[in-house]
Amino acid sequence: MKNTAEFHLRSPVLFKLAGIGLALCLLAIAALGAYLLWTEIIPLYGRIYRDAPVVETPLKSFFVVAAIPFAPVMALGCLIAARTGQKFDPPQKSWLYALQLRSMQLTVALMVVAALMIALTTATLSAKGYWSCPKLRISGSGWQMFWVNDERICFTPDSYINDNWPCKIVGKQNICVQVDGR
Template structure:
């Protein structure tokens, strides 16, 4: 009788421990794994739920983005007008010095990309929804076209213009002049068609005209060829 009672007691304890393990979860003997599980559980309990952005905040963010992209487009067009287009005027006039900011050619991809971003952000500001046009819609075709033009411009058109500009300068008997390179303009390259125009300037005036001292007199070269 006593043995039967002890055996029944052991069965009851085993059953109780099994139920406790099922309810409390698996027992982990590895202390490092226990600490990892504890930290993960604390993180899950302490992390607040992510609140969705309100429609007003979304619209204000979209309007701000439109304004920023308009400024980006304006500066891009200004740099193209001020840095890239004058190159070909100087080549045409056989200017003594031609400055080629090769990195500025990459701005040719900006107009279609900026236009697409402005349209998309304006749509979001007006509707309060993200810009995700349906397939075969006008906006979808427009966005696809702008992205296509922008990517093809940076991959094909920009390198082609760089190469053609360089070949034109070589054809017009221009040679590179590293001495005219200004501090902080490593992505620029200066070309001269007269060896006397290639020197280390003491300073620049006007539209980047290089100047140097010859004796007590300062001599400057008008680089625009006008």
């Protein structure tokens, strides 16, 4: 019968590859969070400021942004673990431990801030005279809400162009609503 300790040995090569793979995934998540912040969150407030006829609130994007401070630090931990072949567990008095702790604290704080931002954005839209229009929602997009400030714009689109601009075929003409408020 084999010794049970032999079953618990891990392959050093597999451990290093897993660390590198996880680090790459975490960096991709951080890049996605930065991309969503730049392309979806910041333009959202520009549309509210300009009183755009349609405002799209991508609710998931608020929470992905919370991963921005967490992912690079954890990627660094994965790379250190891959290099050393041991799990990343810095001593409590080291700067790596402090960096890890602060990034986790900031991530949790940003998750709370994300929920508050969603609530404040919803309250701001309501205060500015917008209301939710589920007809504009793209099929299968449950984490996306469209807010309108004109009842004529709340319709079931036949297609979408550009940055989710809704279009309706009227007669032989395809009419699209420019939703960016410009």
